[in-house]
Amino acid sequence: MKAVSQEKYVLEMTDIEKQFPGVKALDHAMLKLRPGTVHALMGENGAGKSTLMKCLFGIYKQDGGKIVIDGQETAFSGPKNALDNGVAMVHQELNQVLKRSVMENIWLGRFPKQGGLVSHKKMYQETQKVFEELEIPVNPKTIIGKLSVSQRQMVEIAKAVSYNAKILVLDEPTSSLTHEEVEHLFRIINKLRDRGVAMVYISHKMEEILQISDEVTIMRDGKWIATENAKDLTTDKIIQLMVGRDLTDRFPPKTNKPGEVLLDVKNLTGKYMPTCMDVSFQLRKGEILGVAGLVGSRRTELLETIFGIAHHQSGEMYMHGKKVVNKDAKTAIKNGFALLTEERRATGIFGGMSIQFNSVIANIKNYRKGLLLSNAKMKEDTKWVIDSMHVKTPSQKTHIRSLSGGNQQKVILGRWLLTKPEVLLLDEPTRGIDVGAKYEIYQLIIDLAQEDKGVIVVSSEMPELLGICDRIMVMSNGHLAGILDVKDATQEEIMRLAAKYV
DSSP: OOOOOOSOOSEEEEEEEEEETTEEEEEEEEEEEOTTOEEEEEOOTTSSHHHHHHHHHTSSOOSEEEEEETTEEEOOSSHHHHHHTTEEEEOSSOOOOTTSBHHHHHHTTSOOEETTEEOHHHHHHHHHHHHHHHTOOOOTTSBGGGSOHHHHHHHHHHHHHHTTOSEEEEESTTTTOOHHHHHHHHHHHHHHHHTTOEEEEEOSOHHHHHHHOSEEEEEETTEEEEEEEGGGOOHHHHHHHHHSSOOOOSSOOOOOOOOSEEEEEEEEEESSSSOOOSEEEEEETTOEEEEEOOTTSOHHHHHHHHHTSSOEEEEEEEETTEEEOOOSHHHHHHTTEEEEOSOHHHHTOOTTSBHHHHHHGGGGGGGEETTEEOHHHHHHHHHHHHHHTTOOOSOTTSBGGGSOHHHHHHHHHHHHHTTOOSEEEEESTTTTOOHHHHHHHHHHHHHHHHTTOEEEEEOSOHHHHHHHOSEEEEEETTEEEEEEEGGGOOHHHHHHHHTTTO
């Protein structure tokens, strides 16, 4: 970490206010950013971090306050206007044209031309130049939808760099990255910092913040709380500023007790590559079974094959000793399975619909009253989701896309709990969620296990797996590399198994 620059500010956001129906999202918020520094922006979900950055980027128009860049008061009309003026933002929820190539996504709206026509040769060369500079091993001609989430995230960072941005906002950039990929990202960040780029780094990962940041600004309930030099902070101090109280334990006490076998998976192999291959394991009643592995280890594919949204080629599954076949999601739900997917925006939420719709949609058959749906019952169940998941929202009718990422995740989790599943499959359930909300979700997972549910948790955070799971299953390149009892497991042993078939 380098010493904080004493140069003038490249960005000053002061007294920023933003109101949504029923919610004051920003209340005299502020942020001051120096050139050639990494400035972390932290706070619980709903604290206003993303809203503040969307005001900077021109996605939202603030209701009050001012934004000054290089001494000039500025108000961008939209993202393109911001990009054209050297302000770029890499969003947590990726928004890419999945059926087009990597290079087309990077240069969309500004394709290199030669003789008045789009030059694919020049586009390829320019993309390759950026990728070589950032050490990103991706073919520019690859269809972007075929890349992993982490690779797509690196492409978005490369796109921002291609604008020669002087201000770069990174919103949860490591939420889908392995330890090695995080180190790669930090090398990129250090290069950009040395080049004089000012970066806003939004993350809930305390260790990363303290490793990469020069300064840290904490927000709570839409307000500015503090700005400190990163070298003067500790994890405990950051948590205390974020939540307004001490949070001594990161994980709740484990009160669940695994019992008899609930789910028996035998030699499960997916139909289409890349997929899981010949995977066998047992899940017990009241057990939290973690799934670890590097990106590309096929952890997500394993859950999708169990749930039936990815076809299986061979293998069998038994629930309570009876064979079950999940042909599709509808059958899986009927058989007592639920799947919380990794990418909220793409496969989890119905963004343009209300919280009520998103809460009850998986359980819709239970609300039928003749030819109509029982509005009273749907309201009652939605209230349960909001209350039990501690969702911050002005009403049930609020569009879910207006909520913070963590609150969206809570709604989706509540949706699945309404279906009363026996086996809950959770793919990165705390991705992009703050430390306080994480604790609530951990407690909920433990409570479910205590009710004799079986829970399978995929996570890229090894401390999380070691903190809440009973056993950890390690995947490596589609194969099951081993299953560890948590009391005997170490991060080193997990990493050794994760590299077994690579």
